[in-house]
Amino acid sequence: MSNSLVIDNLSKTYGNGVRALRGVNLTIPTGMFGLLGPNGAGKSTLMRTISTLQDPDTGAIRLGDIDVLRDKDAVRRVLGYLPQDFGVYPNVDALTMLSHFATLKGIGNAKQRKQVVEALLQRVNLWDARKNKLGGYSGGMRQRFGIAQALLGNPRLIIVDEPTAGLDPEERNRFLNLLSEIGEHVVIILSTHIVEDVAQLCTNMAIIAKGEVLHQGKPLATIDEIRDKTWKKIIARDQLEAHERDHDVISTRLFSGRTLIHVVADAAPGDGFEPVEPGLEDVYFTTLSRSRAGDKADPAHPTRVA
């Protein structure tokens, strides 16, 4: 049985006129899949649509042989979902809450439920805090609780939406480790605007902006595409405008009070530019910058992303 998720020509326009998705096509195989994009790119809309929380205007989604948009209940039975911005009941402890979710996920047998819930709490390292009220949890603990509930009931499809936003580096590492340990036989979609998350974890990825898929592939192969085409230079701040006019600047970043810029060019641009070993970040910015170049007329979008 094929277990991959196929998204076909998905479009969505909200009631307020925002076009969140514009003909998105994606094929997501088993394993960790990174969905990368800036704020407002449509990531959450896509995540929620796959998670049966909302319907697109057009398009189709299939998970294996399940028609996701039609047979929502079938999807929910194999779904583990960690929303981007979720809360908890502050006065309930983790053990009770997780048991509650387990029942709702169909684990009706009390003994089994106890086993699963306790194992999960140990696995996400909340065992010692299991009797604490969720209201007192730190951001990282809350995210781990979130992943615990998402893992209930052996999901085949796991969707985690911006899980690392707002976590400190240590918590973030801990969380990503946890994600990477989850089995290889399921589809995991990790949506994020942090390039590093994808770089560290994902075997496949897509870049999405303004509701469109700009790029899809394996991170390493993608980086190879711009190897030997990426250049850097440190300039004074007032020189930036001139450089942007003359070069294809993909990212600018402050560096010791001066500005570090990356540009792409097939050949060395000279003018003090040095070659640089590209990272996924350069791919990301390149992709975004090319997409912007395509619709320069749209001033609503920021030109600097980094």
Added chain:
Amino acid sequence: MSQLLDVLRFELAFRRRHPPLWIFTGLCFVFGFLSVGIKGGMSLFGGEGTIAINSPVALQRMMLVFCLLLGLVITTAFVAAAVNRDHEHGIQGLFFATPLRKLPYLLGRFGGSLLAAWFMISGLALGAMLASVMPWHDPERVVALSLTPYVYSLGVFLFPNLLLIGAISFSVATLTRRAMFSYVALLGLLVVYIVSGNYISDLDNDFIAAVSDPFGLRTYGYAVRYWTPAEQNTLGAPFTPEILINRAIWVGVAFAVLAGTLLRYRMTLPAGGGKPAKPDAAEPSAELAKLPVVQPSYDLRSKLAALRFQTRVEVRALVRSAPFLVIALFGIGNIVGGAFGMIERGGTTTLPVTHVMLEVIEGGMSLFMLIVLVFYAGELIHRERKYKVNELYDALPIPNWVPLVAKLAAMLAGMLVLLAVAAATTVSFQLGKGYTNLELGLYVRDILLVQLQVWVVLSVAAVVAQVIVNHKFLGYTAMVLIFVLQAALPAMDFEHNLYNFAAFPRVTYSDMNGYGHFVAGQVAFTIYWGAAAVLLMLIAELAWARGTDNPLRSRILAARARLTRGRVAAITATALVWLGAGGFIFYNTTVLNEYLPSDEVEELQVRYEQEFKQYESLPHPRITAVSIAADLYPKERRVEVRGTLHLVNKTEVPIDQLHVLSVDSQIEVAALEIPGATLHSHDEALGYRIYTLAKPMQPGEEFDVTYDFRKHLRGFGNQSNDSSIVANGSFFNSTSYMPHFGYSDQFEIADPNTRRDHDLPERLRMPKIDDAQARKNTYISSDSDWVTFAATVSTDPDQIAVAPGYLQKEWTEGGRRYFRYEMDAPILNFWSVLSAEYTVKRDEWRPSGGGDPVAIEIFYHEAHAYNVDKMIESIEDSLDYFTTAFSPYQHRQVRILEFPQYANFAQSFPNTIPYSESLGFIADGSDPEAIDYVYYVTSHEVAHQWWAHQVIGANVQGATLMSESLAQYSALAVMQQRYGPDKMPKFLKYELNRYLRSRSSETIEELPLLLVENQQYIHYNKASLVFYALAEYIGEQALNQALSDYIAEVGFQAPPYTISYDLYEHLKRATPDRFRYLLEDMFERITLYDNRALAATLVEREDGKFDVQLELQVSKLYADSKGVETPAETLDDWIEVGVYVERERDGETIDEPLYLELHRFDQRENQLTITVDERPTKAGVDPRNLLIDRAPRDNTRSVAKAP
């Protein structure tokens, strides 16, 4: 200061731009405008009869009530949010970082929002003012526009009320940072209001009740309680002590609360996130726990398990939440207050029997239940979204009905918890009172099978409203609309329960008859509304909003997608049950029974008068003999009355037409045989038949009319109101079960305003006293004088049936029990039949001077033996007194018969007194302080055997003086003989209060006692005071002799009947000349005194005696029929002056008179010195309140030592 003004200005500017300000102002305007603008809108507030719709008092009441209803919401919403707004928007830090000081910050915010709230509420005044000058009003119903009442109301009452409400909600919200808690705190204020109200009818505590009312409603009511219609129309702005004290207290509370908040408030941000969790163990363990593989199941069983689990979570969220607990506590407080109020009313005490406690629960909990169901429906349905766990839940593989049903179940659990708490409270109350017949089974049945239904249906409505509109506050609004509709439909004469949401027919429990005939209707409506509730839930399941993007279009699409064949089948089936039950109800209420909304009843009355009044003066024969055979089938609720009436043409003219009235439309006239008569016309809706006699009935001619009237009560009516024939405790009287001859004006519309609406001519409430034509009838009957009476009554074998007369024979035939009663003396044509499973207690009274004994029989429900002996004692004492003082008793028997509490009265038929189970049978006679009203009421009814059944007034003004007033006096005399004069003041105090209060809501005109037009406050309450005082002035002996002479003159007379002038002549003869003025004041005028003890100074004399120097005000006023008072021109009055000492007697403190003599007063200011032997404590003028005085308590004062 300038900072404060800045903040204030900012707050006001912020509010002004905010649409809610204008929405609420508009709302208040509409309420004010509609109340005054639409017909009958002000009758709720006393603006009816002769009290103008914009009378200052009615306006003030209206504004106070709406200020309470709207002000609570508006003020809390605005003021509580004033500081919390910053907190919620997270910009508090920005303010705190500025050099703004605490005081200006808080006071500015508070002041600004309070002013905004005041502005909004002033919309009431504006609306009312505008409406009062609209051109469509009946000019007699309005008084000239004056600004005073509006200014007074806004300044003296509404602003302080808003200040109090605002201070509390602002403080609680600001300190707890939770707006919800301020609503809870205000509920507490509401409980203070409700509890304080339980004491307003207790004359020992009414001042405290008036002063303690936080919103001033009762304070104002107390201040104007004795205002006459004229005063209510003209006086606008009282500043009485109770108003000043009350306002001062609550404004003080408001300031104290504010000051406390200012002291406690810290301008810092709250510490983050509550209690921190245990420190997190560092790294994930290298050896990860292996996840066990489980196979989730999605069958029905696991869904039900999910439902159970979810329900548990929801129930816990509800019943453990702070507001719920607080509401339950308030409910307990209110129930306790209500229980006390219910069993101690007007100086009398009732046993805390269970069905009375159940009434307390029903009345006392409903407000709290409503609040819980509306508020928590919003909380529960939006809980996931509030805590942002909705995306987690919505992605779970559970069907929509799981959370929906779980939330409803939680609501119902909350309702049950509240009712159980209430029941536990009343059970404790019963035990605390030493009452142990708890009837726990009745508690369970009543709460689960009678009370719970409406809460279930309303809970479903609240939940479904939240689901469908999918917005918390719009959901609340939807519920408020439902409540408004519930009240508005009946007010607009749409009275059928089928379309008034969650309306059930009223159910009255009776110890005698259980739930009786109310069961069928209750079951039918339970199925009807139950099916409606299920239907609503099915719709809500379709409309359940799931996921994150739910515009209307996609919700409709989703609903359509969910509409599977199974759901369609379920909806169809439920709808069929609903419609089936509705059809069954319709059949019962409108086919088997008659459904007549008020406006149609009015139309019938109009038609009756317009078509048939022309026949009013047609001569008719009189009934002289009545013989009936009544067969009761109580279990079938069926009765057949066959009767023979002997008619005599007592007029001087031949009669060729008979107009026959059968007044009860539910009665089947199976036969009506008038010899030689043919039916000329028959108006079925009115039951008006006109017969023509082939041969006119000549003067003196007589014949028998036979009839067969049947009633079979089937099914149930819209209000199940016919309770005359029931399984146990049937009670009906001659009004419905006998044809009446000739047009009777008692079915005409009486209210003058309603008559004007229908363009009916002005009508006398009663014929004038000099109307010779009207004197031909008694005020009881227009087609008979004194009749002979005999009855054969049959009933079920386990019941006893009783009619007036003596039991001649009792036998069983065909499995039924028969009783034959015959009367040996002529009676008024006013008889009753009762049948029930009675226990009988018999006794016998023997006249002290020898003579035939009188049999006493009390027919009562077995469990109601509490006061039977007391009733017998009262009958014996009454017979002793009345036979000695007035005249012999015309019968050989006195019977009291208990009937179910479907009505609450006792009524005297010849030798037969039906007596409601709620009146006296469950009275608590154990308190020696309380008025013994069982004894009193019994004596009153026995007295009617003289005053009504020996002497009966003509159908003109003053008629009830000779029945009700004299029965009232007679009972008072018996009671005084039994309990002594010390017990009388307490009783009379209530009579005075009732008289003064009721005259203030007189709708037509107040009349002097001599011309009373069946006005209860005059012929009962004023008459008690007048006759008691008269007996004190002229002596009981002299008064009784006059009454005895009067009976001798007019007892059992033939028409024309006696009028009050005849009685008055006897009274005049018995009254010494110096008291003649008093008699005139009492009977011919409306007289009020304003007597006062201005000073009472004590001087110790050398000889060991004491001088009391009194400064007394004596002032007498005459009122006209509208209550306009003018001082008496001359004063020449004999009034008691008394000096008292406080003594302990039998553990009670009583005032014993050292001096009590009549003094003559001829001027307003008087000084006199009384010498007494002992050191006195109290002194004054008319200390016993024999005279009617609007301020009876200032007649005496404590004696103070001379400085």
